[in-house]
Amino acid sequence: MSDDPKHGIHHVASFDIHHSQVLNEHSELVAPLPYFTHEAGALLDLYKWMVRTRTFDAKAVALQRTGKMGTYSPCLGQEAIGVAIGHAMKREDVLLPTYREQGAQLMRSVAMHEIFLYWGGDERGMSYRDQRQDFPIAVPIASQVPHACGVAYAMKLRKEPRVAVVTLGDGATSKGDFYEGLNMAGIWNLPVVFVVTNNHWAISLGRDQQTAAQTLAQKGIAAGVPGEQVDGNDVIACRARIGKAIEKARSGGGPTLIEPLTYRMSDHTTADDATRYRSKEEVEHYKSLDPILRLRRYLEANKMWSEADEAQLKADASAEVDAAVEIYLGTERQAPESMFDHLYETLPRAYHWQREEVKNAGGKDHG
C-alpha cells in the first residue's frame, strides 16, 4: 500500500534490515577491521578455537559411528558463530545454547569429555564442572527462549551488568515460545541477545518452506526488537556484531536479534541422511564458503599464520580431543536408575516405586 493522503492513507512506520560482512568469500577485507581486532592475538584466537571445535566435532561423529556414543548433532560449517559468541561474551554472562553451539560452550569452559558424556546418555555431562551458570543444551526446540528472557529479567531486577545470550535455529523461529520470548524482551527492554542461526535447514525442511518472511531478522521488529543479518561464515563480522549487541544490552540498550547466515554442512544429526533431501551442488557451493578456510587464507596472506603453525595447531587439538575421549571412555557408567536423579531436586513420591523397579532390574536389557 502506498501513501495516499487524499484517501486518508498515511505512511506510519518503516523498517530496515541490514546485512554485515567484513571478510568476504575470497578472504578480502570489504570493511575496516572492527575494534576487537586491536587486541593482540584476537584473530588468531578465533581461528584456533574454530579449528579446535572442528577437531572435536569430527571426533564426536567418529565416536558415534564406531558405536561408542549416541546420536550427535555436528556443527560442521557453523563454527564461526559459536566461536564468535564465546569470544564476545564475558565470563559472568549466561549462555542458553542449542545442541549446535559446541564452539561457544568449549570457549566457556565446558569440557570436551562432558559433551561426549552428554551424547553418550550420561546426565553428568550436563553438569559442567567449570561452568556453573550457563544452561545445559536445549534439545526441545525454542524452549530456551523464554528461559533466556527469565534469566535476563533477573539480571535486570538485580541491576547486574550481565547479559543472557540465547541461540536458536531458523526452524525454531516458527515456535510460539520464540515469539513469546521476543515479546517479553521487547516490552521489558531486557539484556538479552537472540542469535538465530539460519543454516538453511530444519532437519529436512528448507528455509524457504519454513516461513514466508523475507528475513528471520525482521521477526524481531514486530516485538520492538531490532534485527539484523550477518555473514555467519565470516567470524570477524559475527564477533563484531554479536559483541556490539551484547555490550548494548549490558549498558541498558535492550535486546537485539542477530541472524547469521550459514549452512549446515553435515547431516542434521548422526541419525539423519541429508543426501535424501538436498543436492550435492548445494553442499559443494557452501563448502566453498567455509569459515575456517576463509580466515586461514587471510591470516596466511598477512603473514600471521604458516604451514608449521597449522601443523602444530592440528596436532595440539587432536591430542586435546584424544585426552577427552580417554576420560569419556574411562568414566564408569551410571546406574540405570540415575535417570530419576537429575530432573527434580527432591524426587516426587509418584516416582519412588518406578526408581526402585529400575534399580531392582539391575540394568538388565529389556529390549
Ligand SMILES: Cc1ncc(C[n+]2csc(CCOP(=O)(O)OP(=O)(O)O)c2C)c(N)n1
Ligand atoms: C519442540 C520440538 N519439536 C520438534 C523437535 C524435533 N526437532 C529436532 S531438531 C529440529 C529442527 C530444528 O531446526 P533449526 O531450529 O533450524 O535448528 P538446526 O537443527 O538447523 O540447528 C526438530 C524439528 C524438537 N527437538 N523439539
Ligand SMILES: [Mg+2]
Ligand atoms: Mg536450521
